[in-house]
Amino acid sequence: MSELRQDPITHDWVIINPGRASRPHDGAGAGTVNCPFCPGNEAMTPGEVDSICTPDGSWLVRAVPNRFPVLSEVAPDPSLDAPHAGLWSRRPGYGHHEVIIESRDHELEVGLMAVEQLRRVLEMYVRRARALAARDGRLRQIVLFRNHGTRAGTSIAHPHSQIVATPTVSPETRRRVMDEIAFFDENGCCGLCRELDLECASGERIVLETQAFVTLAPYASGNPYQLQIAPRRHCASFLEVEEQELDDLAGHLRRVLAALFRNLADPHYNLVVSSAPLDLVHRSASHWFIEVLPRLTTPAGFELGSRIVVNVQTPEQAAVELRAQIATPPE
Ligand SMILES: [Zn+2]
Ligand SMILES: [Zn+2]
Incomplete structure (x- = not known):
């Protein structure tokens, strides 16, 4: 039931x-x-x-x-x-x-x-x-x-x-879509497209860039080693992913997850595909991505009561470690 x-x-x-x-x-x-x-x-x-x-x-x-x-x-x-x-x-x-x-x-x-x-x-x-x-x-x-x-x-x-x-529509997606539309209305562009441009230019929080995808440790990560894997091509829904993007994503995801596996000795994690609701009209504002959330810490009373998360690691440090793992594959 x-x-x-x-x-x-x-x-x-x-x-x-x-x-x-x-x-x-x-x-x-x-x-x-x-x-x-x-x-x-x-x-x-x-x-x-x-x-x-x-x-x-x-x-x-x-x-x-x-x-x-x-x-x-x-x-x-x-x-x-x-x-x-x-x-x-x-x-x-x-x-x-x-x-x-x-x-x-x-x-x-x-x-x-x-x-x-x-x-x-x-x-x-x-x-x-x-x-x-x-x-x-x-x-x-x-x-x-x-x-x-x-x-x-x-x-x-x-x-x-x-x-x-x-x-x-899930609460998380409803809030995200409303925020994406508000960003678009204020700035005239997709928020994630803008973020990817700036992150790729700086490189500080970039874990991996390939032809069609970028993995970064988000600026305001709420979790140690939280990762966002986003297509470079603006697209609201994962259902519209193209064949050549999937070809690139397979190798990309493999390298990122292998780096995480080695760096943290097989961490427990959740991987979620964040994609627009099926009936979303404002498609220029919304950009699909994959989120990886390692489960290394447990939210306690402050986090649960305030919804303010405390991350014990900087995303810049996570990016440094994972970039190093990707650069030195195992024997
Ligand atoms: Zn976009
Ligand atoms: Zn089995």
Whole structure:
């Protein structure tokens, strides 16, 4: 059972879904025998919705519905369709939630994956995002992410990403889009395009530049080693990424994640694709990007109470360390 409830003051939507509490957790490092994502255990997942295979038919990347979805494909309670109940708004928890199994290898971290395999994973990201967006007009946002390590919320160790299609715009995206539009109105240009121009000119916080992408440690990073990976070409939505951009992104992402892996000895992290809502009109103001958030510190009372984060590291130092790792690849 899944239900969306809206805070009447902030207008933030929350998913209420008690069913998620019962999902299994193998934690990190559990074996492969009972892993639903390992080859040979395909029957343990719901029916495959897409795959990329070798010529002899063995899968290399699979997409399957999540067994414990945060939103349900079938709206559980039609009575929730009445949107307002006095002060409060609620909606059926309708949406889609899929898992992208990134490799046949249970142990393989994406930072150590072959570039060709990472390219296949990115191909599946785009395929599933486009397929879900095309399903019906009720969906407003596609959220793509991967959690690595228990501190990042992993419940199954086998490398995988997730994709959720939601009928509401997330609070984070709503605020970001409003801020992007305000920046555009004040300055007449996209804020991230402007930032990329200035950051590339200074180089101080740049981690890696390739033909189509730039990775930087954002000026006001809230987290040690927080990274932003952005396309040079202005584009509001990840769903509009071009083939040659994906070719560049595979090698780029591999180098950045490998540097992070080596520098921090396999840190737990979240990777999120930040992309415009599906129905965004003001597309010149919004610029998609990938955010990587290593989970090295735990927010405490001050952060939670004030929403002011305290970062114990300068982003300039993070950029220096990661640039050095990229410049000296391992033997
Ligand atoms: Zn596995
Ligand atoms: Zn832009």
